[in-house]
Structures are given as C-alpha cells and as structure tokens.
Amino acid sequence: MKVSIAVNGEQQQHDVEPRVLLVHHLRETLGLTGTNVGCDTSSCGACTVLLDGESVKSCTVLAVQADGRSVTTIEGIGSAAAMHPVQAAFQEHHGLQCGFCTPGMVMAALSLLEEHPKPTEAEVREGLEGNLCRCTGYHNIVAAVMAAGGSKATA
Amino acid sequence: MSILGNRVVRLEDPRFLTVGGTYVDDVPLDGALFVTYVRSTMAHAVISSIDTAEARVAPGVVAIFTAADVDLAPRPPAIPMLNMAMTRPWLSTDRVRFVGEPVAAVVSETRAAGVDAAELVFVDYEPLPAIVDPESAEQSEVLLFPDVGTNIAMDIGAMMGFSPAPDFFDGCDVVVRQRIVNNRVAPCPMEVRAAAAVWGPDGRLTQWASTQNPNALRDSLAEAYGLEPSQVRVIAPDVGGGFGAKTGLSTEEHLLPWIAKRVDRPVRFVETRTESMLTMGHGRGQTQFVELGGTRDGKVLAWRNVVLQDAGAYPGMGGFLSFMTRLMASGVYVIPKVEFGGKTVVTNTTPTTAYRGAGRPEAAAAIERAMDLFAVEIGMDPAEVRRANLIQKDQFPYATAMGATYDSGDYEQALDLLLDAAGYRALRDEQARRRAEGGTRQLGLGLAVYVEITSPVPGPEFGGVEVTADGKAVVRAGTFSHGQGHATAFAMIVADRLGIALEDIEFVQGDTDLIPTGQGTMGSRSLQTAGVAVAQASTQVADKAREVAANLLEAAPDDVVLDTASGNFHVAGSPTVTRSWSEVAAAAHADGDGLRVDIDFTPEGASFPFGAHLAVVEVDVETGRVELTRFVAVDDSGRILNPLITEGQRHGGIAQGVAQALMEEVRYDEDGNPVTANLADYAMISAAELPSFELVPMETPTPLNELGAKGIGESGTIGATPAVQNAVVDALSHLGVRHVDMPLTAERVWQAIQSAGEKA
Amino acid sequence: MIPAAFDYVRAGSADEAVSLLAQHGDDAKLLAGGHSLLPLMKLRLATPGVLVDVGRVAELSYVRDAGDEIAVGALTRHRDVEVSDALRADCGILSHVAGMVGDPQVRHRGTIGGSIAHGDPASDLPAVVLALGGTLVAQGPSGQREIAASDFFRGFLETALAPDELLTEIRVPKLAGGWSYQKFNRRAQDWAIVGAAAARVNGGTNVALVNMAATPVRATSVEQALAGGASVADAAASADEGTEPSADLNASADYRRHLARVLVRRALDEVG
Known part of the structure; x- marks a missing residue:
C-alpha cells in the first residue's frame, strides 16, 4: 500500500506491506537508523519518535497508520554543530552512556517537556516510565531533562 | 593545570545524540542475508525429528541448516576448571537442554521471511524430566549429560581443599546461620546481541559483532575455523551495553561464518529481546549457606560460606564465578577463620554468565547480610558491628585468608563519611519514632561496606x-x-x-x-x-x-x-x-x-576499590510494598580521572544493584519454561522506581599504577544489593523478620511479615 | 517482532467500519490505537487476516456534555481523556485513571474504546467504567444499541460486542461526590496486580476491582455492606468475596485477595 509520511520535514512516499512497523520503515526503507529496537513487547521505548509532535513507540505503530502524518526522529531535531537544547542537556549532564536508549529517551523527553514545561523530578521520572536504560541508573537522564526544562535537579 | 580530575563532557556524545550510534544492525552490508534460529521450546527433551521441508520452500528462504549439516566439533566449556566433558553442540543434535537452545538456522532474503519460515520448521520432541532447581541437581537421577554421569560441573570445595573444621566456631558466643538465594537476573543491555559474517575473496573473514572483547572473539573464530588470527578481522562498531554478558563467545554468532560460507553470501543475525532473554546468559544464580560466629561484644571470629552455583545447561563463565566469590569472601573484615566451599551444577535453564560484578556482588551480599544477622542477634547497631571488625588503614597491603592482597584502603573513613552524609543518627531516631507510632509506613536503613577486585585477570x-x-x-x-x-x-x-x-x-x-x-x-x-x-x-x-x-x-x-x-x-x-x-x-x-x-x-596486580552504601526504604507493612527513598554511596576507586564519568558508572551500577534486590528475577516454572522472557514480564527497573542518588566522593590512590586508578564499573552493584536488602529487613526487624530473600517483591515482604507474626 | 502478514483496510466512518467488518467476517479485527492488538500480533499471539483500521474515524473522538452524563467517543485517546476539562470537572476519576494507563507513549496512541473493547481484566479503564455504572454504545449492521457496563464484560477478553459491532461511545455519570483509584503494580508501566476503583454515584458508593477475576468485577458485598451502614473497615474486609483471582508471575491468589481488601479500604477512606 502507498504511504506518504512527512519524516523530519520531508515528504516520503513508499509502497509498504501493511505489516511493516513504522520503526522498520524508518530504519530499513528510509535508512534512519538512529531509532533503535530494544524489545519486542512495547516496553523499552528505544524506538520512541514523535508522531504529529507526540511521543509514540514506533514499534507499535504500523507504517500504514502513519500515512499522511508527520514523524520526527532523532535525526530531525538538531545537528552535532547545533544541538537541540534537550540534546545539549543530555551531553552536559552525562545523560547517556552506550547511547542505545538515547534517541528514544530524547524524543520521549521532548514530548514530556511539551506537556510539562517545567517538570518536577517526580513528573520526569513518571514521564519516562516507558523508556528503559540499563547504563545510567536514570539519575543523569532525569537531571538532563529537568535542566532542559529549566528546573533545578534536586540531586 | 592538568585536565585530569575535571568534569569533561564526553566527546563522543554529539554523534549519539544527533544521528544515533552505529550498531551492528545499522551497518550497511550489501547482499546480506538474515539468519533466524529455530529454538527449543522444551527445557529437556530428546529430538526425534526435525521437519524442514515446508520451510525450505517458503518465500524468501535461501537455506535451512540443522545439526546434521554442521561439521564443526562440539565445544567444551571455555574455562578449564569446569567439567570439560560437558560440551555444547553448535545446533542441538540429539537433545535439547534449555528453552531457547538453537535447533536450526533459517537463512532468508529478508528478516520477515526468516520469521515466517522459522514457524514452519517442525521439531518433534520426546520430553524428559527437567532439572530447574539447582539444589536438586546434584542428587537427581536426571542427568543433562548422561555420558558424563554427573550434574556437577565444578567442585570448588574439593579443588580448594575445603573441609569443614569441627572446631570452627569454638570460642564464639553466637553463631548465625542462613540459606541465602542470590537471585538469577538478566543483564539486559539495551542492544541485544547482533553479528554479521562476511568472507572476502582472499579467504579472510570479517565478523561484525556486538562484543566487549573483539580480539578474543577474533582468536576464538580463528580457532574454530582453522585460520590464523591474521586471517580474521573482527569489527565491533558501537555496542549498546554489555555488562559482562557480551564477553562470552556465543554459539549463534560463532556459527555465522560457517553459514556465510555455505550460502556464499554475507549473513547477519540480530536476536529479538525474547531470544536475548533466553540465550544471552543470566547473572548470579547462587544459593549460599552462610554461618558467621562471634562474640557478644561484636567481634567476628569465624565465617563460612558454602555456595551452590547454577551454571545453567552448558557450563561457562557463570559456572566459574564462585571462584571470584571465594576470593572476596571475607569482604572488608579481619576474620580469624574463613572457610569457603561449594559446587557448580548444571540445570535445564539458560547458561549463566558474567553480569556486572560477576561473583563479587555475591560475596558482598553474603557477608553483608550475615553481618546484619549477627548485629541483630547481639543487639548492636549494624554500623558499629562493622566498625569493630574493619581492616584498619595501616594494615595495607592486606593479605586475606582466601588469597587476595588488598592494595590500599581506608574502610573506616568510608563508613564515617557515609554515616555523616546520610545523617544516620537522625534516621535511626526517625525509625524509632515511626515504630513507636506503629503506622503503615515503616523506615528501614541498610548498610553495606564492601571491597571488590578490579582488573582481576592478569x-x-x-x-x-x-x-x-x-x-x-x-x-x-x-x-x-x-x-x-x-x-x-x-x-x-x-x-x-x-x-x-x-x-x-x-x-x-x-x-x-x-x-x-x-x-x-x-x-x-x-x-x-x-x-x-x-x-x-x-x-x-x-x-x-x-x-x-x-x-x-x-x-x-x-x-x-x-x-x-x-x-x-x-x-x-x-x-x-x-x-x-x-x-x-x-x-x-x-x-x-x-x-x-x-x-x-602489564599491571603489577589487581586493585581493590571499596566503599560504603546506605539505603533508606519505606515499607508499607500492610501490602509489603517497598519504596527506596534515599540512596547514599561512598565509592573509592582510587584517583578519579573524570568525575562525570565515574559518577555515571556509580549511578548505573547502583540502579542495577537496587533492581536485583527489589524487582528483578529470572524465573522458570517447574518444567523449565521461562516465565520472564521479555521486558513486559521481566521487571527491568525504570526511572519511576528509583530516587536520585547521593554520591559522596573519596579518593585513595592505588600504588599499583601511575594514574593511581582502580576500577569503578562494578562498585555500584556490589554495594547496593546488600544495602537495599538489609534496609528492607531492618524496616521489619521489630516485627520479628530476620531475613527475606531477593527480590524483595511486595508479596514476598508481606509473606515474611505474616510468617513472623505467626511465630511471634 | 514482525506480525504475520495480513490485509489492511481503512474505514473513514463508523458506518464504513461496520460494513467492512460485515464484509470480512471472523477473520477481521478492528485496529484503533493498536496498543492492545499490535503487541499480540508482533509476538504472533494474534494473527488476524484483515485489519480494519478505524484510527482515522475522527467523528468518534470527542468528549461531550450529555446532561447528567458525559459522553466520550470510543476513539478518544487516553491522553485526550486525561486532559479533558469536562471530565476533569465532572468525572475526575476517568481522566485521572486515563493518565495512569501504560506510559505516555501508550496514552498518545491507545484509545478508551480500544481498551474497553479488549476487555482485559488487568486494564484500568474497564473497571472504572464498571464502577461508574457507565453505558457502552455499540453500532452494528442493524443500528445502535446501548449496553450497561455491568452486562458488557462477559469473560476473559470477552465482551458483549458482537464480531460485527463497533464500540462507538462510552457514557459515564457526572459525579457530585468523591472517588478514588488505587493501582498496585510492580513498575509504573506495568498492568495492575490489583486495582480498586470507588466512586459516589447516585447517593451510593460503587466499587470495582481490577484483575480479581476473568473480567473486571464489582465488589458487590462491599457496596451492600456500605449501603447497610457498615464501617469502611468492615465493608472493605469483604472486598474479595465472590472474586476469583488468578495466580501468576506477579502474585498468588491469596495475596491478590489481601490486596483487594487493603486497596478497597484505602479507596473508601479517600472517597470519604
């Protein structure tokens, strides 16, 4: 089936099998490998992207469901030379180690900050409940998201 | 001024943050086929037949291989202390020994075609009784390796001359004894295992791998395929975490070059999370029988730990790790008499492997739990019992009964820094107040003072x-x-x-x-x-x-x-x-x-970081639910190069340690079917279950190297697990609870309160 | 991780969805937000031949004042239910609990109708609608019908919806009194091990339980005890009466019974 998705601001048209998950479409058809797959039960959030500006798990959205909508991935929000403030906060606060959960974590954080512009620590922790990280113990991720939102971390 | 010691932000971050890392699954490989393994659905069974006819003709299938096709010799355990007759085939031959063991390999043009075709491979099994509980393995008539004649993969007690002394506890006023389960957990790096194999026209093999040790993988591949190491190139691109579980040499990855040669195309394998939970390997998995004796004024005189290590179905790194537990058995204490015994057994479960700490968290958990049991028994504060037995700073280098030589340290200072930073006295007062009030949320404080060995392999x-x-x-x-x-x-x-x-x-x-x-x-x-x-x-x-x-x-x-x-x-x-x-x-x-x-x-020797951790928990005594409200850590890993990075290592380790104590456990049903084989069922901890951590700096340089540096990667898991466990038991000690095994799930804690209430 | 192949058709309206269901028969499944169905399909625990995507049926996404009730379109996403001013003002329990379903990403996709039509006893929203004595509106080939929530949940993942029917609307009463939802889970993102929903409705106190049977259930003995003047503590002590909790990875049946009693008491204390 033909789908047309605005990915990172660029209209992309492809013929896809209905069973193709959005994450596989992004990675394999569009070559946007920044979005990762970390589980098979919609639990880990590594595949989080923005669909019409809101965080979703792209492993639990069919590419055909995204037809006519806009998708933003980690590749679409900033560059190494000009990082988005959330990306910069992750670097500043050492909110990443192996980097595998990071793209999904950043996209989830963007959506969280959209809904809670100056989040409390509890709001950040609950807001990231759907994103798993094994390296950081979440401490610096929480600090980075709070800093990006202009809140001061408690620790 | 030197840059060393400064909080330098990471140079590698912008790439990860803007386009993402390049992991094995992201590497472009022209013409690469996908390999999908058909895996055993039985824990223990004889394979009577494998029917691949339907799958062979399924769309997109290039080839299917079973053990009958593979002309490679089965591999003995990678560590020679283990029973070398317990060999592992590349694909299951006549029998399967755990759920998830690869039985056949489907090679397909696309990932989806492989998944579709794998469902069309029909394997007939004749089920055998499965051994799930390691405590039954030694005596069981069921043998995983009938030709070997035993389920014992290693007898560390016999190898190290363990013989329980009849007068071991002479002179002790008090002896506490406890069976402690150090629960089996899943390493869960966010990137699962992935690899690709490409043969060049010159006969050289290039293997892409998600590994922690590329050179060892190169040597192992060279050996398996009869090549010179120079004929093999291993490339590890970005790797999404390992935690010890990507040090082993996985069967699925090792077979890829053989498959690539047979189909004359590059091949790639990326496991799913469910496959990973079944086959990457699990950590811990010890049952410990501990006995600690001492005097009523708080001096520990004798310490014995007998450890049953679960190796899973094929003994490997995990089966060997009780050696590390033995080396670190006596922890930070001066103990006149120490004994360590035990065995490693095979069971019809996923093979165990190294996981952050790898044998040392088990040692710390055992002795730190025992110190609390002893403290309660003699009515002394756990901090003071520890203080009374610590190795003193003028005793370094300190040689232990089990053969370790601790390079440097000041354990009492670590303890003092911790108690001070946490406000320990005030917390004890608050605990007393809550107990007197008798409310629903009781407070618990848990201590662990630890020492560990880093860079242990010379x-x-x-x-x-x-x-x-x-x-x-x-x-x-x-x-x-x-x-x-x-x-x-x-x-x-x-x-x-x-x-x-x-x-x-x-x-x-x-x-x-x-x-x-x-x-x-x-x-x-x-x-x-x-x-x-x-x-x-x-x-x-x-x-x-x-x-x-x-x-x-x-x-x-x-x-x-x-x-x-x-x-x-x-x-x-x-x-x-x-x-x-x-x-x-x-x-x-x-x-x-x-x-x-x-x-x-070549370093002079291993180094021994140390520290002290305090967990503060609130336990809902009506439901058993535990909330970790504070976590304070002193970790001394020698001279710090970059505090930002070492703090990150401490945070991650602490979270994993907390997770083992509170939530995470790999479980099987009685037939050996895994019931925690994905991240929905396995309770991998999230941000919402953790507080921010309070880190206290301490630096005692090691004399062993010019940087003065020890290791920091594993300290968190080593101190945190017993600290949290001790805190939960401490919250309930006034109710008569003396021990609860990990993970301290709400139900388990509630059950412990019920049982203590019935006894009282 | 990859669903088995299926055919995909898209419905532009509720009418079209119903006719597509009729056309494709038993082999068809409705796809709304997909957060109940797609996870099962990825593990190949569900292999429908046809998916009828109703995700674009905008006419079924709304929250409307309907006199004594609030009407919520079945395709309203959890997030929209969570932040609805109308619900926050007049049926706070529904918006509050919608904010506790899954995780934020799930709430951006999952719909109230999808969750209720799936009928999972471990889900939050079915028990809340049951406690509220809500009404479910279904549309089929022969038109619309209303189903009381108490008649809707029939068995494990089984509801009163016929295979050719589409859930179109959920109606809940405006609340004048207190309410409480007690969710007891392992991790924040997990399903409830046990949950208790309580609300003052029409002068009485209604209580429903999550994950205490094959369906969400009303704690009728608690409700009757309260109606008869029993204290909160005494009423809550019978919370597990008539339930049939399962034993699984996360809890034994006995522990679930105990939790039901504790959570109902806490919920009733909060309702006041």
Whole structure:
C-alpha cells in the first residue's frame, strides 16, 4: 500500500506491506537508523519518535497508520554543530552512556517537556516510565531533562 | 593545570545524540542475508525429528541448516576448571537442554521471511524430566549429560581443599546461620546481541559483532575455523551495553561464518529481546549457606560460606564465578577463620554468565547480610558491628585468608563519611519514632561496606599514541568502550601528557586490524590497564618529540621542554622561541619514522576499590510494598580521572544493584519454561522506581599504577544489593523478620511479615 | 517482532467500519490505537487476516456534555481523556485513571474504546467504567444499541460486542461526590496486580476491582455492606468475596485477595 509520511520535514512516499512497523520503515526503507529496537513487547521505548509532535513507540505503530502524518526522529531535531537544547542537556549532564536508549529517551523527553514545561523530578521520572536504560541508573537522564526544562535537579 | 580530575563532557556524545550510534544492525552490508534460529521450546527433551521441508520452500528462504549439516566439533566449556566433558553442540543434535537452545538456522532474503519460515520448521520432541532447581541437581537421577554421569560441573570445595573444621566456631558466643538465594537476573543491555559474517575473496573473514572483547572473539573464530588470527578481522562498531554478558563467545554468532560460507553470501543475525532473554546468559544464580560466629561484644571470629552455583545447561563463565566469590569472601573484615566451599551444577535453564560484578556482588551480599544477622542477634547497631571488625588503614597491603592482597584502603573513613552524609543518627531516631507510632509506613536503613577486585585477570593490555604529521593525535586501545566513555577519558590522558587539544585527538578501538592485541573491557579494568598504557605511550611520544624539537630548536633534547598548557616546545629558560606540535610532528614525519608509540602494559596486580552504601526504604507493612527513598554511596576507586564519568558508572551500577534486590528475577516454572522472557514480564527497573542518588566522593590512590586508578564499573552493584536488602529487613526487624530473600517483591515482604507474626 | 502478514483496510466512518467488518467476517479485527492488538500480533499471539483500521474515524473522538452524563467517543485517546476539562470537572476519576494507563507513549496512541473493547481484566479503564455504572454504545449492521457496563464484560477478553459491532461511545455519570483509584503494580508501566476503583454515584458508593477475576468485577458485598451502614473497615474486609483471582508471575491468589481488601479500604477512606 502507498504511504506518504512527512519524516523530519520531508515528504516520503513508499509502497509498504501493511505489516511493516513504522520503526522498520524508518530504519530499513528510509535508512534512519538512529531509532533503535530494544524489545519486542512495547516496553523499552528505544524506538520512541514523535508522531504529529507526540511521543509514540514506533514499534507499535504500523507504517500504514502513519500515512499522511508527520514523524520526527532523532535525526530531525538538531545537528552535532547545533544541538537541540534537550540534546545539549543530555551531553552536559552525562545523560547517556552506550547511547542505545538515547534517541528514544530524547524524543520521549521532548514530548514530556511539551506537556510539562517545567517538570518536577517526580513528573520526569513518571514521564519516562516507558523508556528503559540499563547504563545510567536514570539519575543523569532525569537531571538532563529537568535542566532542559529549566528546573533545578534536586540531586 | 592538568585536565585530569575535571568534569569533561564526553566527546563522543554529539554523534549519539544527533544521528544515533552505529550498531551492528545499522551497518550497511550489501547482499546480506538474515539468519533466524529455530529454538527449543522444551527445557529437556530428546529430538526425534526435525521437519524442514515446508520451510525450505517458503518465500524468501535461501537455506535451512540443522545439526546434521554442521561439521564443526562440539565445544567444551571455555574455562578449564569446569567439567570439560560437558560440551555444547553448535545446533542441538540429539537433545535439547534449555528453552531457547538453537535447533536450526533459517537463512532468508529478508528478516520477515526468516520469521515466517522459522514457524514452519517442525521439531518433534520426546520430553524428559527437567532439572530447574539447582539444589536438586546434584542428587537427581536426571542427568543433562548422561555420558558424563554427573550434574556437577565444578567442585570448588574439593579443588580448594575445603573441609569443614569441627572446631570452627569454638570460642564464639553466637553463631548465625542462613540459606541465602542470590537471585538469577538478566543483564539486559539495551542492544541485544547482533553479528554479521562476511568472507572476502582472499579467504579472510570479517565478523561484525556486538562484543566487549573483539580480539578474543577474533582468536576464538580463528580457532574454530582453522585460520590464523591474521586471517580474521573482527569489527565491533558501537555496542549498546554489555555488562559482562557480551564477553562470552556465543554459539549463534560463532556459527555465522560457517553459514556465510555455505550460502556464499554475507549473513547477519540480530536476536529479538525474547531470544536475548533466553540465550544471552543470566547473572548470579547462587544459593549460599552462610554461618558467621562471634562474640557478644561484636567481634567476628569465624565465617563460612558454602555456595551452590547454577551454571545453567552448558557450563561457562557463570559456572566459574564462585571462584571470584571465594576470593572476596571475607569482604572488608579481619576474620580469624574463613572457610569457603561449594559446587557448580548444571540445570535445564539458560547458561549463566558474567553480569556486572560477576561473583563479587555475591560475596558482598553474603557477608553483608550475615553481618546484619549477627548485629541483630547481639543487639548492636549494624554500623558499629562493622566498625569493630574493619581492616584498619595501616594494615595495607592486606593479605586475606582466601588469597587476595588488598592494595590500599581506608574502610573506616568510608563508613564515617557515609554515616555523616546520610545523617544516620537522625534516621535511626526517625525509625524509632515511626515504630513507636506503629503506622503503615515503616523506615528501614541498610548498610553495606564492601571491597571488590578490579582488573582481576592478569596479563598485558594494549595502548598506543600517535601524533600525526598535522600535529593531531590518534589514541588506540585494546580495551573496548561500550558506554564507558573511553574516547573522552583516554583523550584526556593524552591531552594532559602532550598538550594537544581534546578535539584534535581521535580515538580508535574495536577493529582487530587496527588494534593488534587487547583483552577488551570487563572486570572494571580499562583505565588501570589501557589507560596506563596510553599514559606511558604519551610520555614516550613526548620524549621522541622533544628529540625532534631539539633539532628544530638547535638544543640538546634534555634542555627542551614541552609546555602542555600551550602545546608548544621550547628550550628551558627561553619560553618565547617555540615550536608547535604541528611543526615538530611534520618534521618527525618528514625526517624519520613519525611519532608513534605502542605499549603493552602489564599491571603489577589487581586493585581493590571499596566503599560504603546506605539505603533508606519505606515499607508499607500492610501490602509489603517497598519504596527506596534515599540512596547514599561512598565509592573509592582510587584517583578519579573524570568525575562525570565515574559518577555515571556509580549511578548505573547502583540502579542495577537496587533492581536485583527489589524487582528483578529470572524465573522458570517447574518444567523449565521461562516465565520472564521479555521486558513486559521481566521487571527491568525504570526511572519511576528509583530516587536520585547521593554520591559522596573519596579518593585513595592505588600504588599499583601511575594514574593511581582502580576500577569503578562494578562498585555500584556490589554495594547496593546488600544495602537495599538489609534496609528492607531492618524496616521489619521489630516485627520479628530476620531475613527475606531477593527480590524483595511486595508479596514476598508481606509473606515474611505474616510468617513472623505467626511465630511471634 | 514482525506480525504475520495480513490485509489492511481503512474505514473513514463508523458506518464504513461496520460494513467492512460485515464484509470480512471472523477473520477481521478492528485496529484503533493498536496498543492492545499490535503487541499480540508482533509476538504472533494474534494473527488476524484483515485489519480494519478505524484510527482515522475522527467523528468518534470527542468528549461531550450529555446532561447528567458525559459522553466520550470510543476513539478518544487516553491522553485526550486525561486532559479533558469536562471530565476533569465532572468525572475526575476517568481522566485521572486515563493518565495512569501504560506510559505516555501508550496514552498518545491507545484509545478508551480500544481498551474497553479488549476487555482485559488487568486494564484500568474497564473497571472504572464498571464502577461508574457507565453505558457502552455499540453500532452494528442493524443500528445502535446501548449496553450497561455491568452486562458488557462477559469473560476473559470477552465482551458483549458482537464480531460485527463497533464500540462507538462510552457514557459515564457526572459525579457530585468523591472517588478514588488505587493501582498496585510492580513498575509504573506495568498492568495492575490489583486495582480498586470507588466512586459516589447516585447517593451510593460503587466499587470495582481490577484483575480479581476473568473480567473486571464489582465488589458487590462491599457496596451492600456500605449501603447497610457498615464501617469502611468492615465493608472493605469483604472486598474479595465472590472474586476469583488468578495466580501468576506477579502474585498468588491469596495475596491478590489481601490486596483487594487493603486497596478497597484505602479507596473508601479517600472517597470519604
């Protein structure tokens, strides 16, 4: 089936099998490998992207469901030379180690900050409940998201 | 001023943050086929037939292989202390020994075609009784390896001369005894295992792998396929975490070159999370029988730990780890008598492997739990019981009964710093107040004072530094960073020694054609091995460069100074006439053989980081629910190179330690079917279950290396697990609860309260 | 991780969805937000032949004042239910609990109708609608019908919806009194091990339980005890009466019974 998705601001048209998950479409058809797959039960959030500006798990959205909508991935929000403030906060606060959960974590954080512009620590922790990280113990991720939102971390 | 010791943000981060890392599944490989393994659905069974006919003709299928096709010899355990007759086939031959064991390999044009076809491979099994509980394995008539005649994979007690002394507890006023389960957990790096194999026209093999030790993988592949190591190139691109579980040599990855040769195409394998939970390997898995004796005034006199280690179906790294538990058995204490015994058994479960801490968390958990049991028994504060038995700072180097030599430390200071930072007295007062009020939320405080061994495996490590003709530097290492920030840490060492800017230093690792030797990253070893090699190589490069600069400055080499603040060379006393790195490097490359030094550095010995952790929990005594409200940690890993990175290591380790104590456990039903085989069922901890952590700095340099550095990768898991467990039991001690096994799920805690209430 | 192949058709309206269901028969499944169905399909625990995507039926996404009730379109996403001013003002329990379903990403996709039509006893929203004595509106080939929530949940993942029917609307009463939802889970993102929903409705106190039977259930003995003047503590002590909790990875049946009693008491204390 033909789908047309605005990915990172660029209209992309492809013929896809209905069973193709959005994450596989992004990675394999569009070559946007920044979005990762970390589980098979919609639990880990590594595949989080923005669909019409809101965080979703792209492993639990069919590419055909995204037809006519806009998708933003980690590749679409900033560059190494000009990082988005959330990306910069992750670097500043050492909110990443192996980097595998990071793209999904950043996209989830963007959506969280959209809904809670100056989040409390509890709001950040609950807001990231759907994103798993094994390296950081979440401490610096929480600090980075709070800093990006202009809140001061408690620790 | 030196850059070392500063909070330098990571150089590698912008790439990860803007386009993402390049993991094995992201590497473009023209014409690569996918390999999908058909896996055993039975824990223990004889294979009566495998029908691949339907799958062979399914769309997109290129080939299907079973054990009958594979002409490679079964592999014995990788560690010779284990029973070498317990060999593992590449694909299951006549029987399967755990759920998830690969039975057949489907090779397909697309990922989806492989999944579709794998469902069409029909395997007939004749079920056998399964051994799930390691405590029944030794006596069971069911044998995983009938030809071997035993389920015992290693008898560490017999190997090390363990014989329980009848007078062991003579002189003790009190002896506490406890059976402790150190629960089996899943390592769960966010990137699962992935690999690809490509044969070149010259007969060379290139293997892409998500591994912690590329050079060891190269050597292992060379051995398996009868090649010289130089005929194999292993490339580890970005690796999304390992935690010990990517040090082993996985069957599924090892078979890829064989498959690639048979189909004459590149092949790639990326496991699913469910497959990973079944086959990557699990950590811990010990049942400990501990006995600790001492006097009523708090002196510990005798400590015995007998450990049953679960190896899973095929003994490997995990089966061996009780050796590490033994080495660290007595922890931070002076104990006159120590005994350690035990065995390793095979069971019809996923093989166990190294997981962050790898044998040392189990040692710390045992003795730290026992210290609390002892403290309660004699009515003394757990902090004071510990203090009364600590090795004193003037006793280092300290040789333990089990053969370790602790390099340096000050355990009492770590404890004092912790109690002070936490406000321990005030917390005890608050606890007493809540007990008196008798409310629903009771407070618990849990301590652990720990010492661990880092860089335990002897031998050299590679580090090299080169200044290229443009005056920039390349740093190479035989360790393998997969989240630990070596690109930044090692560049800092070079910048400190050479005065070359961080952004002008390129970091190279993970390609065996570029890195000739290396042990990889595990056992918290990288900074104290490769880091030291890089430091030494930097110094030697600077010496070489001074000779070149001496020519340019027309002075004697001994008179030339490298000003690391400016990155310029000048003659001592004449700082205004300078030569820059680019001038010196250009000359060195034009006139000589350049500026490159490669070092294989062999440390004098292992180092022993230490620390003290305090967990504060609130337990809802009506439901058993535990909330970790504070976590305070003192971790001393010697001299700190980059506090930002070491803090990150501590945070991650603490979270994993907390997770083992509170939530995570790999479980099987009585038939050996896994019931926690994905991240919905397995309770991998999230941000919402954790507080921010309170870290207290402490630095006691090791005399073993010029950086003064010990390892920090595993400290968190080692201290945190017993601290949290002790805190929960402490919250309930006034109700008569003395021990609860991990994980301390709400139901388990509630059950413990009920049982204690019935006894009272 | 990859669903088995299926055919995909898209409905532009509720009418079209119903006719597509009729056309494709038993082999068809409705796809709304997909957060109940797609996870099962990825593990191949569900292999429908046809998916009828109703995700674009905008006419079924709304929250409307309907006199004594609030009407919520079945395709209203959890997030929209969570932040609805109308619900926050007049049926706070529904918006509050919608904010506790899954995780934020799930709430951006999952719909209230999808969750209720899936009928999972471990889900939050079915028990809340049951406690509220809500009404479910279904549309089939022969038109619309209303189903009381108490008649809707029939068995494990089984509801009163016929295979050719589409859930179109959920109606809940405006609340004048207190309410409480007690969710007891392992991790924040997990399903409830046990949950208790309580609300003052029409002068009485209604209580429903999550994950205490094959369907969400009303704690009728608690409600009757309260109606008869029993204290909160005494009423809550019978919370597990008539339930049939399962034993699984996360809890034994006995522990679930105990939790039901504790959570109902806490919920009733909060309702006041």
